[in-house]
Amino acid sequence: MRSPAERVLVLLLRGVGCVELFALIPTLMPRAWMAATHELIGLGSFPSGPIVEYLARALSAFYAFHGGLLLLLSTDVRRYAALLIYAAVTIVAFGVLALAVDLLVGMPWWWTAGEGPFLVLFGIVLLALQARVRGASGRSPAEPS
DSSP: OOOHHHHHHHHHHHHHHHHHHTTHHHHHSOHHHHHHHHHHTTOOSOOOSHHHHHHHHHHHHHHHHHHHHHHHHHTOTTTTHHHHHHHHHHHHHHHHHHHHHHHHHTOOHHHHHHSHHHHHHHHHHHHHHHHHHHHHHTOOTTSOO
């Protein structure tokens, strides 16, 4: 039987994982759609050059793959506890890095507020929930289930 913390952890992993899978769309969309979206959200003209498109597609693919990982971790949060802790710590670190990059390059306030801080908070919540699941099960994360 799952504890309340385990149920919330599973739902959170699945919710964020599903949202991150939507990043597959820009990975595959035509360049013209990328440019139109870029302008629509107020970022100006989409820069030309292969590195810009490569980075946009590669980061989108990274987010989509990360979403798949979160979905996989949600299938058994006790079994994958050590991986989940690693993922949560790296999510916090990535959130701090994303916030710094967003501020450095001058991303809009709504982007900056929505990316880095969300990732930091998400990672911290994952760690807290995983600690509660671990406490409820009476096992360390490295012990087999």
